[in-house]
Amino acid sequence: MDIAKTLVIIPTFNEAGNIIRIIPAVFKQVPENLHILVVDDGSPDGTAGLVKGLQPRFSDKLFILERTEKNGLGPAYMAGFRWALERDYGKICEFDADFSHDPKYLPQMIARADEKDFVVASRYIRGGGVEGWGPLRKFISRGGSLYAQMMLLCPLRDMTGGFNLWKRKVLESYDFDNFVSRGYVFQIEMKYRALKMGFKGIEVPILFKDRTEGVSKMSGQIFWEAAKNVLTLKKEV
Numbered sequence: 001m002d003i004a005k006t007l008v009i010i011p012t013f014n015e016a017g018n019i020i021r022i023i024p025a026v027f028k029q030v031p032e033n034l035h036i037l038v039v040d041d042g043s044p045d046g047t048a049g050l051v052k053g054l055q056p057r058f059s060d061k062l063f064i065l066e067r068t069e070k071n072g073l074g075p076a077y078m079a080g081f082r083w084a085l086e087r088d089y090g091k092i093c094e095f096d097a098d099f100s101h102d103p104k105y106l107p108q109m110i111a112r113a114d115e116k117d118f119v120v121a122s123r124y125i126r127g128g129g130v131e132g133w134g135p136l137r138k139f140i141s142r143g144g145s146l147y148a149q150m151m152l153l154c155p156l157r158d159m160t161g162g163f164n165l166w167k168r169k170v171l172e173s174y175d176f177d178n179f180v181s182r183g184y185v186f187q188i189e190m191k192y193r194a195l196k197m198g199f200k201g202i203e204v205p206i207l208f209k210d211r212t213e214g215v216s217k218m219s220g221q222i223f224w225e226a227a228k229n230v231l232t233l234k235k236e237v
Contacts, residue, residue, distance in 0.1 A: 004033050004090060005033050005034070005035065005088060005089050005090055005091075006030070006033060006034045006035070006089065006090070006091040006092070006093060006110055006165075007034075007035050007036070007037055007084045007087075007089040007091070007092050007093065008026055008034065008035070008036045008037070008093045008095045008106070009036075009037050009039060009077060009080035009081070009084070009092060009093065009094055009095065010022070010023075010036060010037070010038050010039070010095050010096070010097050011038075011039045011040075011041070011073060011076035011077060011080070011097075012038055012039065012040045012041070012043060012047045012048075012097050013040070013041045013042075013043050013047075013070050014043045014044065014045045014047065015043065015045075015047050015097040015098065016043070016045040016046050016047045016050055018097045018098050018099060019038065019047050019050055019051060019097050020050050020053075020054065021099075022097050022098075022099060022103070023036060023038075023051070023054055023058070023062065024054075025099075025103045026095070026103045026106065027058060027061070028103070029103040029104055029106050029107060030103075030106050030107055030110065034061070034106075034110075035061045035062070035063065035089070036058075036061065036062050036063070037063045037064070037065060037080055037083060037084070038051045038062075038063070038064045038065070038097075039064075039065045039067065039076045039077070039079055039080045039083075040064060040065070040066050040067065041067050041069060041070040041071065041076055042066070042067060042068050042069050042070060048064060048066050051064045052064060063083075065079060065080065065083055067079065071182070072182040072183050072186075073162075073182070073183055073184075073186055074179065074181055074182040074183060074186035074189075075182060077094060077186065078176045078179070080092075081171050081174075081176070082176070084168075084171070085168070085171060085172060089168060090167065090168050091110060091113050091165055091166070091167055091168065092165070092166050092168065092171060093106070093109065093110075093163075093164070093165040093166075094162055094163060094164045094165075094166075094187075095163060096162060096163070099209065100208055100209055100210060101121065101162075101163040101206075101208070102206065102207070102209065105121055105163070105204070105206050108204060109121060109163075109165045109204060110165065112202055112204055113165050113167055115202055116200045116201055116202040117166075117167050117169070117170050117194065117199035117200050117201065118164060118165060118166045118167060118170055118191075118194055118199060118200075118201045118202075119164065119165040119201065119202055119203075119204060120156055120158055120161060120163075120164050120191065120201055120202070120203045120204070121158075121161060121163035121164065121165075121203075121204060121206040122156075122157055122158035122161060122203035122204065122205055122206065123141075123158050123161060123205075123206060123207075123208045124142065124145060124157040124158045125157050125158070125203050125205050126205065127205030128158070128205035128206055128207065128208075129205075129207050129208070130207075130208045130209075130210075131207055131208065131209045131210065132209055132210030133210055137210075141160060144159070144160045144184075144188075144226055144227075145157065145158055145159045145160045145161075147227065147230065148160065148185075148188045148192075148230050151230050151231070151234055152188070152192050152230065152233065152234055154191065154192060154195055155195075156191055156195075156201060156203060157203060158203060159187070159188045159191055159192075160184065160187055160188060160226075161187060161208075162187050163206065163208075164187070164190065164191070166190075166194075170194050170197075170199050173194075173197055173199075174190075174193060179193075180229065180232050180233060180236060180237075181229050181233070183226070184226045185226045185229040185230060185233070188226075188230060188233070189229075189233055189237070192233060192237060193237060196237060
């Protein structure tokens with residue numbers, strides 16, 4: 001197994017305005033030993049077709065997994081993780097298509113994974129931050145992380161962030177069929193279960209920028225669902 005090889009998983013739904021720019025940007029930062037898997041949930045805007053159009057340019061480094069319907073962020077990542085574990089990737093990274101996760105942080109995250117079992121790109125440690133959000137969005141995100149941190153007694157500051165890199169052994173230890181989260185809390189559950197199993201994580205600071213293309217999936221309903229699901233996690237995991 002080539003443990004040096006990294007897979008970046010990018011889940012998409014209607015990201016035609018971003019996907020043709022983010023893929024070259026990722027490969028520019030890490031040109032060697034990195035592949036990309038786009039997991040598209042049947043985007044009606046043609047996202048999948050744009051990815052296929054880029055595949056000849058990036059030879060055997062760009063892949064797409066097409067799903068027939070939008071089932072949530074968690075199931076999209078689970079499908080991507082299973083795809084990765086069927087192949088020889090040593091490190092697997094979660095990554096948004098909308099440039100809120102800056103590709104420039106990828107080399108550092110890949111390097112820091114040699115120190116711990118997983119790496120969290122953190123907005124809420126010294127040197128990190130958020131750009132382009134209003135007060136309500138900041139409250140939802142920061143409050144959600146603090147709430148999860150306190151309720152689950154976790155040391156990580158950014159529990160809700162979706163820019164994370166996992167060593168293969170962590171993903172192999174999960175039983176995804178037993179996960180209780182499908183949406184926003186999925187990122188919390190990933191970190192919580194890893195820590196409960198004894199894996200060690202490290203946070204690196206990032207500046208998170210709001211998307212400039214497409215529509216955010218965040219809503220008040222997602223926030224309240226998250227609060228309820230954190231309690232479920234505490235009780236069942």
